[in-house]
Amino acid sequence: xxxxxxxxxxxxxxxxxxxxxxxxxxxxxxxxxxxxxxxxxxxxxxxxxxxxxxxxxxxxxxxxxxxxxxxxxxxxxxxxxxxxxxxxxxxxxxxxxxxxxxxxxxxxxxxxxxxxxxxxxxxxxxxxxxxxxxxxxxxxxxxxxxxxxxxxxxxxxxxxxxxxxxxxxxxxxxxxxxxxxxxxxxxxxxxxxxxxxxxxxxxxxxxxxxxxxxxxxxxxxxxxxxxxxxxxxxxxxxxxxxxxxxxxxxxxxxxxxxxxxxxxxxxxxxxxxxxxxxxxxxxxxxxxxxxxxxxxxxxxxxxxxxxxxxxxxxxxxxxxxxxxxxxxxxxxxxxxxxxxxxxxxxxxxxxxxxxxxxxxxxxxxxxxxxxxxxxxxx
Numbered sequence: 001x002x003x004x005x006x007x008x009x010x011x012x013x014x015x016x017x018x019x020x021x022x023x024x025x026x027x028x029x030x031x032x033x034x035x036x037x038x039x040x041x042x043x044x045x046x047x048x049x050x051x052x053x054x055x056x057x058x059x060x061x062x063x064x065x066x067x068x069x070x071x072x073x074x075x076x077x078x079x080x081x082x083x084x085x086x087x088x089x090x091x092x093x094x095x096x097x098x099x100x101x102x103x104x105x106x107x108x109x110x111x112x113x114x115x116x117x118x119x120x121x122x123x124x125x126x127x128x129x130x131x132x133x134x135x136x137x138x139x140x141x142x143x144x145x146x147x148x149x150x151x152x153x154x155x156x157x158x159x160x161x162x163x164x165x166x167x168x169x170x171x172x173x174x175x176x177x178x179x180x181x182x183x184x185x186x187x188x189x190x191x192x193x194x195x196x197x198x199x200x201x202x203x204x205x206x207x208x209x210x211x212x213x214x215x216x217x218x219x220x221x222x223x224x225x226x227x228x229x230x231x232x233x234x235x236x237x238x239x240x241x242x243x244x245x246x247x248x249x250x251x252x253x254x255x256x257x258x259x260x261x262x263x264x265x266x267x268x269x270x271x272x273x274x275x276x277x278x279x280x281x282x283x284x285x286x287x288x289x290x291x292x293x294x295x296x297x298x299x300x301x302x303x304x305x306x307x308x309x310x311x312x313x314x315x316x317x318x319x320x321x322x323x324x325x326x327x328x329x330x331x332x333x334x335x336x337x338x339x340x341x342x343x344x345x346x347x348x349x350x351x352x353x354x355x356x357x358x359x360x361x362x363x364x365x366x367x368x369x370x371x372x373x374x375x376x377x378x
Contacts, residue, residue, distance in 0.1 A: 062208055063082050063083065063084060063208050064077060064080050064082045065077055065080045065082045065084055065089055065091065065205075066156075066205040066206065068206060071165060071169070072158075072162045072165050072166060073162065073203060073205075073206070074155070074157070074203060074205045074206055075095055075155055075166070076091045076095045076096065076097065076155055077091060077095065078091060078092070078093050078094060078095040079091060079092070079093050084123070084156065085123075085124070087123075087124055087125070087126060088126065090128075096151065096152055096153060097121055097122065097128050097131075097152055097154075098128040098133075098134065098150065098151075098152045099128075101149055101151060101174065103173045103174055103175070104175070105149060105174075105175060106147065106149065108146070108147065109146070109147040109148065109149050110140075110146055110147070110148055110149070110177050110178075110374045110375065111148075111149040111150075111151065111174065111175065111176045111177050111178075112133070112136075112137065112148065112149070112150055112151070112176060112177065112178045112179075112180060112368075112374070113151040113153055113167075113171055113174055113176035113178070113179050113180070113287075114133045114150070114151065114152050114153060114154055114179075114180045114181075114182060115153050115154060115158075115163040115164075115166070115167060115171070115179065115180070115181045115182065115278075116154035116158070116163065116181065116182030116183070116184070117154060117155070117156060117157060117158045117159070117182070117184055117186075117187070118154075118156040118157065118351060119154075119182055119184050119294055119350060119351055119352065120132070120133065120152065120154035120182035121152065121154045121155065121156055122152075122357075123156065123347070123351045124347040124348075124351050124353075125354065125357065128152065130354055130357060131152070131357060132182075132352065132357045132360040132361045132364065133150050133152050133154075133180070134150055134152075135357055135358060135360075135361030136150075136360075136361040136364045136365050136368070137149075137150045138361075139361055139362065139365035140365050140368060140369070140374070143365065143369060144369070144374075151171070151174050151176060153166060153167065153170070153171050154182065156205055157203055157204060157205045159187045159274075160181070160183070160187050160271060160274035160275065160278070161270075161274045161277075163181065163278070164274055164277050164278045164281065167179065167278070167281060168281055172281075172285050172287075176287055177287070177288060177374055177375055178287065178288045178289070178290065178368070178373050178374055179278075179282055179287050179288065179289045179290075180289075180290055180292060180364075181278065181289070181290070181291050181292065182292050182294060183291055183292065183293050183294065183313065184294045184350055185252045185255055185294075185295075185296060185309050185350075186251065186252055186350065187271065188255055188264075188267045188268060188271050188309065189251030189252050189254065189255060189267065252296055252309075253298075255267075255308070255309045256299070256306050256308060256309060259308050259309075259312075268312065271316075272316055275291075275316055275317070275320060275322075276320060279320040279321070279322055288373050288374075289322050289323075290322060290323045290324065290325065290367070290368070290371065290373055291313065291317045291322055291323070291324040291325070292324075292325045292327065292360075292364060293310050293313050293314070293324065293325065293326050293327060293328070294327055294350065294352075294360075295310070295327055295328040295331060295350075296349055296350050297342055297343055297345075297346040297348075297349055297350065298349070299328055300328065300331045300332055300335060300342035300345065300346075301342045301343070307326075307328055310326045310328050313326075314326060323367075323371045323373065325363065325364060325367045327360060327363065330359065330360075330363045331345055331356070331359060334359050340355075344356075345359060
């Protein structure tokens with residue numbers, strides 16, 4: 001006789017189904033759980049790799065010197081104390097390098113406000129007092145016997161449009177007698193690729209700054225460091241700092257070697273517009289303005305020529321009625337007279353060394369006095 005297993009009653013089958021551990025888990029939900037499990041495994045693996053790799057991967061040295069600015073891109077962080085490329089920098093409570101001054105001038109003092117980039121900030125110099133703005137004040141004070149107050153409004157990486165924006169927003173509150181614009185040729189070269197405003201991801205100042213807790217966490221991740229370094233290496237090469245300097249120098253050399261290139265011409269047009277804005281602002285606020293043009297070391301090393309960018313800037317200044325000092329012939333003549341190599345006046349391609357800063361201050365103080373750019377004693 002063949003035996004068959006009797007089917008359980010329908011009610012029993014339903015009851016067993018209700019008590020099953022997989023009750024209510026549809027195929028879609030099971031797939032979601034599987035995906036979540038795989039994602040968790042990947043995250044755990046990445047965290048493990050990151051922890052293991054951290055001692056082997058050099059993390060970039062992040063700075064607290066800069067903070068994002070919605071209009072200018074970035075600015076110095078008030079009251080910050082940190083290093084920049086290995087040199088200690090102190091920022092006062094108003095967000096400037098140097099002693100903090102009241103907005104109102106001292107009675108009987110003359111006040112000079114400087115605009116510029118890292119050249120005017122005093123990049124690579126251990127003290128603000130070693131930078132040319134403060135050395136210039138010492139010379140003017142000795143010669144005239146009148147107190148000279150110095151406001152250094154320069155910020156690393158700034159171009160002319162940012163300097164004008166800062167002067168309009170903050171600098172005019174200091175009521176300077178004289179505004180000195182320290183102009184470096186990379187201000188023109190930077191116009192060829194710069195994004196104006198806060199969205200400039202290639203800015204070294206923002207790239208190497210700690211801005212938030214999430215940013216701090218990312219900056220302590222070996223994997224993030226490797227990814228960032230790979231992206232920068234694709235642009236600058238294995239030596240990131242040298243590569244960035246080469247790229248900047250290439251842009252400046254175009255100003256000298258190929259001044260008629262269309263993109264170079266566009267850079268000059270943007271620069272002319274910025275200088276016009278600056279001159280108009282200073283006239284409107286009854287502030288004197290002068291332009292100081294800094295050369296690159298390779299220009300000083302040339303026996304002659306290579307000064308087309310300087311001649312163009314001096315022409316712009318004449319058209320605006322702005323006194324201008326070209327430091328290229330000054331440094332060339334000084335190198336020949338002293339018997340030093342031109343490179344001795346620079347820390348790198350363009351930043352003045354302590355000796356170069358002294359030369360700049362000597363000539364600028366003479367220029368300010370000769371042009372009578374400061375008012376006489378009251």
